[in-house]
Structure formats: structure tokens, C-alpha cells
Amino acid sequence: MLTAYTSDEIRTAERALMALLPEGTLMRRAATALAVACVEALPRVYGSRVVLLVGSGDNGGDALYAGALLARRGARVDAVLAGKRVHEDGLAELTRAGGRRLGLSQGTSDPAVRALVDRADVLVDGLVGIGGTGALREPYAGLARLAAGAPGVVVAVDVPSGVDASTGEVEGDAVTAHLTVTFGAAKAGLLIDPGASRVGALRVAGIGLGPYLPEPGVVALTGPDVAGRLPRPGAESNKYRRGVIGVVAGSDRFTGAAVLAVAGAVRAGAGLVRFAGAAEPVRQVRARWPEAVTAVVSPGEDVKDVGRVQAWVVGPGMGTDDDAHALAASALAAGVPALVDADGLTLAARDRSLLRRAAPTLITPHTGELGRLLGVPADEIEARRLYYARRAAAELGVTVLLKGSTTLVAEEGGPVRVNLTGTPWLATGGTGDVLAGIAGAYLAGGLSALDAASCAAYVHGLAGRAAAGGPGGGEAPIAALDIARELPGAIRSLVAGG
Ligand SMILES: NC(=O)C1=CN([C@@H]2O[C@H](COP(=O)(O)OP(=O)(O)OC[C@H]3O[C@@H](n4cnc5c(N)ncnc54)[C@H](O)[C@@H]3O)[C@@H](O)[C@H]2O)[C@@H](O)CC1
Numbered sequence: 001m002l003t004a005y006t007s008d009e010i011r012t013a014e015r016a017l018m019a020l021l022p023e024g025t026l027m028r029r030a031a032t033a034l035a036v037a038c039v040e041a042l043p044r045v046y047g048s049r050v051v052l053l054v055g056s057g058d059n060g061g062d063a064l065y066a067g068a069l070l071a072r073r074g075a076r077v078d079a080v081l082a083g084k085r086v087h088e089d090g091l092a093e094l095t096r097a098g099g100r101r102l103g104l105s106q107g108t109s110d111p112a113v114r115a116l117v118d119r120a121d122v123l124v125d126g127l128v129g130i131g132g133t134g135a136l137r138e139p140y141a142g143l144a145r146l147a148a149g150a151p152g153v154v155v156a157v158d159v160p161s162g163v164d165a166s167t168g169e170v171e172g173d174a175v176t177a178h179l180t181v182t183f184g185a186a187k188a189g190l191l192i193d194p195g196a197s198r199v200g201a202l203r204v205a206g207i208g209l210g211p212y213l214p215e216p217g218v219v220a221l222t223g224p225d226v227a228g229r230l231p232r233p234g235a236e237s238n239k240y241r242r243g244v245i246g247v248v249a250g251s252d253r254f255t256g257a258a259v260l261a262v263a264g265a266v267r268a269g270a271g272l273v274r275f276a277g278a279a280e281p282v283r284q285v286r287a288r289w290p291e292a293v294t295a296v297v298s299p300g301e302d303v304k305d306v307g308r309v310q311a312w313v314v315g316p317g318m319g320t321d322d323d324a325h326a327l328a329a330s331a332l333a334a335g336v337p338a339l340v341d342a343d344g345l346t347l348a349a350r351d352r353s354l355l356r357r358a359a360p361t362l363i364t365p366h367t368g369e370l371g372r373l374l375g376v377p378a379d380e381i382e383a384r385r386l387y388y389a390r391r392a393a394a395e396l397g398v399t400v401l402l403k404g405s406t407t408l409v410a411e412e413g414g415p416v417r418v419n420l421t422g423t424p425w426l427a428t429g430g431t432g433d434v435l436a437g438i439a440g441a442y443l444a445g446g447l448s449a450l451d452a453a454s455c456a457a458y459v460h461g462l463a464g465r466a467a468a469g470g471p472g473g474g475e476a477p478i479a480a481l482d483i484a485r486e487l488p489g490a491i492r493s494l495v496a497g498g
């Protein structure tokens with residue numbers, strides 16, 4: 001499991017470790033790791049051009065010491081000093097190694113600065129790290145904008161400047177890096193969008209913090225973590241033991257959501273899928289998925305009559321009228337785990353009592369749906385994903401899988417799980433319905449809501465990548481059913497450790 005921390009947690013651990021080491025040891029460790037990363041990013045060090053954007057704190061100090069190491073190996077190193085202060089020992093070290101310095105007396109539009117940035121093979125962002133607060137101020141903001149047009153490799157020191165290391169929030173301008181070398185442990189903000197998309201490749205450089213770190217507030221499951229959690233049939237299994245999932249989805253107007261949710265459930269390995277809905281989606285599910293047991297439910301009928309179910313998925317494409325409400329309410333009245341998605345969430349935004357259940361409840365909103373549930377604009381949720389995922393879990397008393405650029409799974413009192421698989425091509429209609437089916441199958445298979453949600457997001461992301469990828473490399477658009485098709489292969493390779 002990958003663990004990630006806030007700036008304060010990192011600082012506390014650093015202080016504890018620093019107290020035991022000679023002064024400057026940690027910075028030298030950090031700078032060495034940074035220099036190694038720069039060396040690896042360059043075709044050759046000797047004669048290459050390295051430009052350091054140096055802020056006034058220790059983040060700038062790291063850049064200066066790393067610059068000194070690169071200068072000693074024959075790189076031409078220029079430091080652009082952006083702050084009112086500078087790490088004096090670091091600057092002295094760079095100067096001794098033959099590096100040069102440039103002030104910003106003429107501001108960030110200084111042609112000399114622009115020329116340096118334009119010709120840099122590697123641009124090192126040492127403006128701010130975990131000491132950054134709020135939006136980048138000038139002249140740092142101007143340098144971040146300049147870095148955006150840099151033709152060379154942009155390497156961020158600890159954190160891309162402008163990204164909140166604790167949350168991933170980005171208030172103003174921020175550096176977009178090709179590579180981020182972060183020290184001691186991952187920071188939560190490097191894993192969560194919008195910050196995560198500024199990070200590029202992430203390298204965690206050990207500096208010995210491990211024993212001093214607290215329980216993490218943010219974690220990410222790795223392949224083996226997911227493989228070890230997935231329900232797997234044993235010799236004693238039968239379809240009922242493996243988990244019967246009930247799906248309430250689709251309507252006479254929207255039939256595709258029903259087919260897709262059932263596809264996810266079947267392909268994720270549910271023992272049995274029971275589908276309950278209006279006549280037209282039932283017809284379509286039957287035609288596409290003969291494995292599913294279907295029942296037409298007329299308005300006013302109770303879904304409990306369709307047979308035994310170990311977890312319900314309620315919502316995709318079911319509509320939001322009174323009949324849909326009654327149907328959702330009858331499924332959610334069951335004392336088994338339930339997943340509420342899509343139209344089910346719109347219904348719950350109007351009538352929160354739908355989510356007040358004794359059995360585990362997992363909701364799978366995108367930012368718009370969560371916005372309606374919490375009464376907050378969607379773009380506000382997009383900007384502060386970690387905060388709102390946690391808040392929703394606490395306020396609604398449910399497990400929350402917040403979909404989007406980085407999927408988060410939050411439950412009150414525990415660390416938030418970030419999903420690291422996926423591809424931007426997944427942002428297309430119907431993929432959420434497949435995800436609901438997968439997570440529902442895992443709930444029915446006995447996983448907790450937290451594990452069902454995070455394992456489903458992981459395999460859904462893997463299958464999405466497989467669907468988008470081709471034999472020649474690169475990625476192409478995908479359709480939601482492609483994800484269901486790729487699920488068995490994705491799960492097979494995951495379980496095999498591939
Ligand atoms: N503490 C330690 O033991 C270690 C720290 N290291 C480095 O030290 C960094 C933290 O150093 P600092 O605590 O000095 O903090 P930073 O260097 O991250 O930033 C603080 C400086 O940036 C300015 N600043 C903050 N927010 C700003 C904004 N929005 N716009 C413009 N300027 C802003 C502050 O006025 C202050 O001068 C880490 O990220 C890491 O790079 C590493 O050397 C490893 C060891």
C-alpha cells in the first residue's frame with residue numbers, strides 16, 4: 001500500500017529525524033536524490049544546461065545543492081533567484097562548484113531569464129515545497145507560467161510549486177512537471193487532482209523518515225493489495241455463496257445503463273445477477289446477458305419479491321420520478337449492503353432518508369451528483385476533492401466513491417483511498433454504470449464497502465487502460481462495454497501478479 005501524508009505530518013517526522021543527525025544531512029540526502037534524477041533525465045550531463053528556479057526556503061536550498069552536484073559533473077548550471085532571501089549555504093556551494101546566479105531585478109519578463117529557460121535541458125522547480133501556502137505570489141507565479149513553455153524536462157523539487165502538498169488543491173498558477181522527486185514519503189496532494197496532474201512521473205526518494213511517520217490519512221492500493229482482496233471462488237463455492245447481486249436500473253427511456261451495470265456485475269464475477277426493472281430494460285438485459293435472472297417490476301411492486309439478494313445496486317438510468325423513488329426505496333429497505341449511483345443519487349439528494357440505512361451503503365457520485373447531495377457547486381468539489389469526499393462520508397454516514405480525474409474512496413474515521421489506475425479515456429458515458437456493477441458484485445461477494453469500492457475502481461481503471469491501449473502503444477477512445485470485455489483479462493493479470 002502506498003501511503004501519503006500532509007505537509008505537517010512530514011515536517012513533524014523530519015524534525016524528529018533531524019534531531020538525531022548532523023545539521024544539513026537531510027538536505028544533502030534530498031539534493032543527491034534530486035541530482036540523480038536530473039542525471040537520468042539528461043542524455044549526458046557534461047555540457048548540458050540546467051536552470052534552477054530558486055525560492056527563498058529550503059526547497060530552493062535543495063535545488064542549489066543538487067545544482068552544485070550537477071555543475072561538478074560538467075553541467076552549465078544557472079540559478080534564477082526568485083525570493084527576497086536565498087539559502088545562503090546552498091548558494092555558496094553552487095558558486096564553489098562553478099554555477100552562476102541571476103537575480104530578478106527586471107521581473108520575470110527579463111529576456112535573460114526567458115533565454116535561460118528556453119535553452120535549458122533541465123528546468124528544476126525549487127520555488128516552494130511543503131512550505132507553500134495559498135496561490136503562488138509574484139514573481140513565483142510568473143516563473144511558473146514561464147516554465148509552462150519550457151522545452152526542456154521540468155523536474156519539481158518535492159512538490160510542483162503551486163500545488164498544495166497536503167490536498168492537491170491548486171489555487172492559481174502552478175508548475176507542471178515531467179518528473180517530481182519527493183522526499184521521505186509521498187505527499188497526499190501529489191496523488192489527488194488537480195495537483196496530481198501537475199506531478200508527471202513521481203519518484204519517492206527515501207531520506208530515512210519512515211520510522212517517524214504517523215498513520216497515513218491517504219493511501220493507495222497497489223496491484224497485490226487488490227489481488228489479495230478480490231473475492232475468489234473456492235471448491236465449496238456455488239452461485240449463492242459467491243454472491244447474488246440485485247440490480248435496479250434502467251427505465252423505458254434509458255435502457256443502456258441497465259445493460260452496462262449488468263455487464264460490470266457479470267464480468268466482475270458475481271455468482272448470480274438478478275435484474276429488476278421496467279419491461280424494456282428487462283428485454284434488453286435478457287437479450288445481452290442470458291446469465292442474468294430478470295424480473296419486470298411494475299410501479300408499486302416491491303423488489304424483495306424477486307428473490308434473495310446479497311447486495312443491491314440502485315440507480316443507473318432508472319429515472320427520478322415518483323415510481324423510480326418507490327422502486328429505489330423498496331431496494332434500499334433491504335437489510336443488505338447497497339450501492340447507490342446516478343439517478344439513485346438524484347433521488348437521494350431530494351430525500352436523504354433513502355441513505356439512512358442500517359446496512360453498509362456505498363455511494364458512487366461524480367462531482368455534479370455529490371454537489372447536489374451536499375448543496376455545493378460541482379466545480380468547488382472538483383477543486384477540493386479530498387475535503388468534500390471526507391465531508392460527504394461524515395455528513396451522510398456512508399462510504400463515498402467520488403469519481404473523476406482521481407477517484408477517491410472515503411469512509412469516516414479511516415484513511416482516504418486514492419485510485420491510481422485509469423485513463424482519461426474513461427471519461428465517457430456509461431463507464432460509471434459498469435463501475436457500479438463491478439462494485440456491486442464485490443459487495444455481494446462479501447467485501448466491505450471500502451474494499452468493494454476501491455477494488456472496483458482499481459480493476460475498472462486497469463480494464464479501461466487495456467481497452468484504450470493497442471498493440472502498437474498509445475491510446476484510443478473506448479466505449480463502456482469495452483471495459484466489461486477487458487475485465488476478465490485485467491483481473492487475470494492482476495491476480496497473476498502481472
Ligand atoms: N525540513 C527538512 O528536513 C527537509 C526539507 N527539505 C526541503 O525543504 C522544503 C521545505 O522548506 P521550507 O520549510 O523552507 O519551505 P519552502 O521552501 O517550501 O517554502 C517556504 C518559502 O516560500 C515562501 N512561500 C510560501 N508560500 C508561497 C507562495 N504561495 N508564493 C510565494 N512564496 C511562497 C515562504 O515565504 C518561504 O520563504 C521541502 O519541501 C523540501 O524541499 C528537504 O531538504 C529535505 C529535508
Ligand SMILES: [K+]
Pocket residue numbers: 059125126127128129156157158159160161
Ligand atoms: K517545488
